[in-house]
Every structure is written in C-alpha cells, then in structure tokens.
Amino acid sequence: xxxxxxxxxxxxxxxxxxxxxxxxxxxxxxxxxxxxxxxxxxxxxxxxxxxxxxxxxxxxxxxxxxxxxxxxxxxxxxxxxxxxxxxxxxxxxxxxxxxxxxxxxxxxxxxxxxxxxxxxxxxxxxxxxxxxxxxxxxxxxxxxxxxxxxxxxxxxxxxxxxxxxxxxxxxxxxxxxxxxxxxxxxxxxxxxxxxxxxxxxxxxxxxxxxxxxxxxxxxxxxxxxxxxxxxxxxxxxxxxxxxxxxxxxxxxxxxxxx
Ligand code: OAD
Numbered sequence: 486x487x488x489x490x491x492x493x494x495x496x497x498x499x500x501x502x503x504x505x506x507x508x509x510x511x512x513x514x515x516x517x518x519x520x521x522x523x524x525x526x527x528x529x530x531x532x533x534x535x536x537x538x539x540x541x542x543x544x545x546x547x548x549x550x551x552x553x554x555x556x557x558x559x560x561x562x563x564x565x566x567x568x569x570x571x572x573x574x575x576x577x578x579x580x581x582x583x584x585x586x587x588x589x590x591x592x593x594x595x596x597x598x599x600x601x602x603x604x605x606x607x608x609x610x611x612x613x614x615x616x617x618x619x620x621x622x623x624x625x626x627x628x629x630x631x632x633x634x635x636x637x638x639x640x641x642x643x644x645x646x647x648x649x650x651x652x653x654x655x656x657x658x659x660x661x662x663x664x665x666x667x668x669x670x671x672x673x674x675x676x677x678x679x680x681x682x683x684x685x686x687x688x689x690x691x692x693x694x695x696x697x698x699x700x701x702x703x704x705x706x707x708x709x710x711x712x713x714x715x716x717x718x719x720x721x722x723x724x725x726x727x728x729x730x731x732x733x734x735x736x737x738x739x740x741x742x743x
Contacts, residue, residue, distance in 0.1 A: 488727045489719045498698045499732045502672035505581045507574055508688060509588045509595070512677020512703060516722045517565040519592055523679050539650045544616070548634055548643055555646040559610055567598035570676070570721035573729045575599040580733045585666040589678060589685050591648045604659045604666070606685050612647035615640060621647055655684060667691045676702045676721050680709035 499505065511521035522530045537543050537550065544551045575598050578584040586595050586603045591610040595603045614621045615637040622637070622644060635644040649655055667673060673692040680686045686709070692699055693712045700715035701707065702724045710716055717724045730736060 488723045489717050491717065491724070491728050491731055492715060495698070495700055495715050496728070496732045498672055499577075499581075499728070502581060502670075502698070504583045504585070504666070504670045505577065505672045505674070506585045506587060506666050506670040506692070507577075507674045507676055508667070508678060508685070509586060509590060509676045510678025510680075510685075511590060512679075513570050513721045514565070514568070514590055514592050514594055515677065516568040516570065516720060517592075517594060519561055519565050519594075521677075523681065535651055539648075540652055541650055544645055544650070548645075551646075552634055555610065555648075562592045562594075562610055565592065565594065567594045568722055570725045571595055571598035571600070573725035576729045576733075576736055577725075578602070580729075580736070585663075585670070587663040587666065587685075587688065589682065604663045606649070606655050606659050606663060608646070608648035608656065610646060610648055613644040614647040615642055616645045617642040660684065663688060664691065668695060670695075670697050672698045672700075674700050674702060675707075675709050675713070676725070678703070678707070678709070679705075680707040 511519070515521050515524075521528050525531060533554070538554045571594050574584070574586060574595065578600055584602065586600050588595055588603060588605055589607050591605070591607050593609055593611055612621050612623055613635060618637065618640055620637070620639065636642065637644055667688045668691040670692055673689060675689055678685070680689075689699065689709055689712060699713045700717060701710055701713040702717045702719070702721055704718055704720055706716070
C-alpha cells in the first residue's frame with residue numbers, strides 16, 4: 486500500500502492538539518474484510534435493499550429474514566480482527582491528551598483493538614435488545630438454532646439486533662456525548678465515512694464552526710470534503726499508521742506502525 490504524503494502542518498497540529506476526535510465509518514473496517522455500505526459493487530447496499538433489512542417496518546414484516554441477514558453480518562464480524570488503522574488509533578490515544586472515537590460502525594473493532602473512549606452512534610451488532618422494552622441483551626443467540634428467533638428473557642417478546650435502523654433516532658447518550666466532544670475538539674479526523682447519513686454526517690460541521698483543524702482520510706471525495714482542511718486520499722490503513730509514526734517518532738519502533 487503506498488502512503489500519501491502527510492503534510493507537516495497536519496503532523497504539528499496533531500502533536501499539539503489537546504482533544505482529538507476521530508469520526509469513523511465503514512471504510513475503516515474495510516481492510517478487516519467487513520464490507521462497506523455504499524462502495525460500488527462491494528457495498529452492502531449494492532446487493533441488498535435496506536428497505537427489506539434495516540428498517541423497523543422490515544423487522545415487523547419479516548423478522549426471520551432480518552435476523553438471517555444480521556446473523557450473517559455477525560459471522561463476518563466474528564471472523565474479523567482490528568486492522569492497522571484501528572491499532573494506529575490506539576497508539577494515538579496513548580499520546581494525545583484526549584482522544585474520542587465517534588463511530589457509525591456496529592462491529593466493535595475499535596474497542597477490540599483497545600481504544601477506550603468509543604461512542605457507538607449506530608449500536609452494536611453483537612448485542613440484541615427487546616423489541617418491546619428496549620433492554621439490551623448480550624449473546625442472544627446462545628443455544629438457539631439458525632431458524633429460531635431469539636426472545637426476550639424477561640418478557641418473551643422478540644429480540645431485535647441492537648443497531649439503529651433507517652428512520653430511528655440515535656441513542657441519546659452517545660449522540661449527546663459525540664456532539665459535546667466534536668463541538669469542543671481542536672482536531673477532527675473523518676475516516677472512511679461517505680458523509681451521507683445524518684445526523685452523524687452533520688457532526689463535523691460543529692468542529693468546522695469551532696475552528697478546529699479537520700482532515701478527511703478516504704480514497705474517495707465525499708460531501709464532507711469541502712469542509713476539510715486536509716484531504717488524504719488513500720485507505721485508512723495506509724494513512725493512520727504513518728500519521729501516528731510521523732507525529733510521535735518515539736512510537737516508530739512499534740510493530741503496528743511502519
Ligand atoms: P459507507 O459505505 O456509506 O461509506 C464508506 C466510505 O468509506 C466511502 O466513502 C468509501 O470511499 C470509504 N472507504 C472505503 N474503503 C476505505 C478504506 N480502506 N479506508 C478509508 N475509507 C474507505 O459507510 P458509512 O459512511 O459508515 O447505517 O455509512 C454510514 C451509515 O450508513 C452506516 O452506519 C449504516 C449505513 O446505512 C446504519 O446501518 C444505520
């Protein structure tokens with residue numbers, strides 16, 4: 486993978502930043518083998534219709550189909566490991582006075598890598614929650630066969646994946662914390678998100694309004710690009726490890742960094 490040139494001024498800003506926020510999307514997990522949503526050909530929405538799989542109406546119509554699809558996506562997540570980009574953010578957290586990851590991903594790979602301040606805006610695919618009472622449940626499939634639908638251990642109603650579907654609000658606590666972090670940060674990195682799904686896609690504007698330094702790491706341009714001070718057009722795994730290594734040269738001997 487060839488790394489793009491990383492501007493010295495971005496390296497200096499990152500070294501001096503007191504609070505760094507990294508907004509991530511499906512692109513950061515692409516190099517772990519988890520498909521994105523909107524990449525042409527390989528993206529999930531190129532093959533599946535979200536109306537059939539990722540709305541409350543779809544779940545009411547056909548919970549079996551929805552669970553089948555989420556079980557398949559869970560199996561991809563279970564096989565995946567954090568990649569060099571996730572690991573670079575763990576190193577960044579060790580060096581930056583404060584680092585918050587705001588993620589739209591439901592795969593849990595940031596936490597698995599070892600990042601500690603991770604705000605999951607769209608839930609977590611490994612959890613389920615009661616479709617009536619909303620209480621979260623871990624490992625809801627334990628003991629169930631593939632055809633069996635999981636039920637709430639408390640009230641017996643159907644469990645649903647603990648993710649945000651189209652038309653649903655984001656978890657209030659995570660959204661409030663993300664809004665506060667981005668509105669108070671001095672450097673924002675937008676990594677691997679198409680910037681098309683709101684409210685997550687509106688959050689970077691809070692950093693822009695505040696005058697924070699902003700950078701996008703994505704092989705493609707997005708609607709966010711116009712607001713960014715820096716655009717690094719390459720995969721996250723080719724940018725984040727050298728960005729961290731150049732910013733904090735004492736980390737360069739680490740196996741996760743080039
Ligand atoms: P998308 O699939 O919309 O966008 C993925 C972005 O990652 C694209 O802009 C790609 O160019 C970029 N990309 C691909 N490979 C990359 C790599 N190796 N490194 C860096 N960038 C790369 O995914 P999201 O923006 O996360 O919502 O999508 C937002 C939401 O839409 C998702 O959370 C999901 C989806 O519908 C829900 O399920 C609620």
